[in-house]
Amino acid sequence: MGMQILLFLSIIITIGLGILYLQALRQARSLKTQIEAYSAAQKELLSRVEFSELLDSVLREVIDDGIVVLDANQRVLFANNKARELADHEMVGESLIASLRHRGIDELLLEVIEHDEQSYVQQLLNFNNNIKLDVQIHRLQKSKRETFYVLLLRDVTALKRAEVARREMVDNITHELNTPITTMNLVVETLDDDDILRSKKGHKILKEKISDLRRSLGVVTQLIEEMKILSEIQSGVLPILLQPTPLLPMIESAIAPLHPLAADHQQQIQVEIPDDIIVYAHAYYLERVVKNITHNAIKFSPENGIICITATQDEQMVTVAIKDNGIGIPADQLPRIFERFYQVDRSRDRARKNGTGLGLAIAKHIVQKHGGEIWVESEEGKGTTFFFSLYKDTSS
Ligand SMILES: Nc1ncnc2c1ncn2[C@@H]1O[C@H](COP(=O)(O)OP(=O)(O)OP(=O)(O)O)[C@@H](O)[C@H]1O
Ligand SMILES: [Mg+2]
Structure with missing residues (x-):
């Protein structure tokens, strides 16, 4: 149990x-x-x-635009690095006017505050003389009580500058094309006029008009060619490939097509360059530099002028000098002659009709892409010397 x-x-x-x-x-x-x-x-x-x-x-x-957030009392709650950089100090806790010290931006803020129906304003403003700011102010209504204002400050200085340059470029091209196109129109009108052609002087006039036409076509062709090379170099479409290049043959090949023109002006081109200098260059482009500068020397020198091309060197660099005894360039114009389309006093230059003012701009860009520098010394009435420097090949 x-x-x-x-x-x-x-x-x-x-x-x-x-x-x-x-x-x-x-x-x-x-x-x-x-x-x-x-x-x-x-x-x-x-x-x-x-x-x-x-x-x-x-x-x-990371964000490259200035961002500022304000509370309902318009005090800065948040400012990113770019905004603080623009204001040049810490901004948090301050009023907008105290932190950015810009009346225009403050007035823009007032516009959003005062107009309930507007939740956003935008304006392009000058900031500290040289900065162009695209300013946007948004109102953020989180709840009935909570209002925030968000400022976006976009630096559009470079963009605006590029816009101006583009506009100037178009103006310049139109201006340069004006003369040859007017001439070509006149030629066409003459060629279309039977009375003129059948007249006694008809043949002579025809010949003159054809030579006008040829000259105008030359101007247009040169303009197109120079614009093309300038854009190729600036955009880097055709990269510049630096290779060891013997200097003397390169210079001789560049000036060879200019000898007949110099002979027409009873001018001499002397080249005094040691034959053992080798530079780092893209021959096709560098020939262009030598050609443009020497062509100017011919254009802006009187008959019987002498153009002299020499070179000096130190351990690393070679400096080529192209000297003429021509009309010279006024001192106040010297800093501008490398600008696109810039020409000294247009009435002064007898040869101006066959130039567009792009030659030196092209030369400058090419030399800079070679890592070298280009500069000029000149005295009015006495002559001009252009210099450019290049890296030497010291390997051999
Ligand atoms: N050797 C020189 N002597 C005097 N003035 C010069 C000389 N080289 C250049 N200049 C001045 O500088 C200006 C700009 O030269 P640049 O070669 O850029 O243009 P251009 O010769 O007028 O036209 P392009 O070269 O496009 O045919 C010239 O118009 C001229 O006024
Ligand atoms: Mg020129």
């Missing part, structure tokens, strides 16, 4: 223990899922914090 009770009790205990074990197991499982859920939430929270930190540093450091 006692044995039976004992057996019964031990069965009850075993079952009880089993139930307890199963309960503990279930609790442990649910605890595990809870812990997992908790750590996932924590992870997400962490990644959100990390993401907002990332966003913050993008706004502050």
Whole structure:
């Protein structure tokens, strides 16, 4: 009997223990899922914090436009690096006018504040004399009470400068094309006039007109060719490949086509360059430099002039000098002659009719792409010397 009770009790205990074990197991499982859920939430929270930190540093450091956030009282809550750079000091906590010190921007802010229907204004403003800013101000209404103002300050100085340059370029090209096209129109009118052609002088007039036409076509062709080479060099479409190039043969090949023109003017071109100098150059482009400068020397020198091309060198560089005894360039014009389309006093230059003012701009760009420099010395009435420097090949 006692044995039976004992057996019964031990069965009850075993079952009880089993139930307890199963309960503990279930609790442990649910605890595990809870812990997992908790750590996932924590992870997400962490990644959100990390993401907002990332966003913050993008706004502050990476974005190239100035960003300023103002509270409802127009105090600066946030200013990124670019905005602080424009203001030239820390801005947080200050009013807009105290931090940017710009009346125009302040007036723009007032416009958004005062006009409820307007949530955004934009204006192009001059900032500190030489900076052009595209200013946008947005109103952010988070709730009835919470209003923020976001300022975007975009520096468009370079963009505007490029726009002006492009406009000037088009003006210049149109201006340069005006004369040859007018001439060509006149030629066409004459060629279309039977009375003139049948007249006694008809043949002579025809010959004259054809030579006018040829000259005008020459101007247009030169303009197109020079514009093309300038854009090729500036855009880097055709990269300049520097190779060891013997200097003397390169210069001789550049001036060879100019000898007949010099002979027409009873001018001499003398080349005095040692034949062992080797420079780093892209021969095709460098010949262009020598040709442009020497062509000027011929154009702007009187009959019987002498043009002399020499070279001096130090350990690293060679400097080529192209000297003429021509009309010279006034001192106040010297800094401008390398600009595109720039020509000294247009009435002065007898040879101006066959030039567009691009020759020296092209020469400057080419020399700079070679890592060298180009400059000029001149005295009115006495003559001009152009210099350019190049790297020497010292390997042999
Ligand atoms: N050797 C020189 N002597 C005097 N004036 C010069 C000389 N070289 C250049 N100039 C002046 O500089 C200006 C600019 O020269 P540049 O070679 O760029 O243009 P250009 O000769 O008028 O036209 P292009 O070279 O396009 O045919 C010339 O118009 C001229 O007024
Ligand atoms: Mg020229």
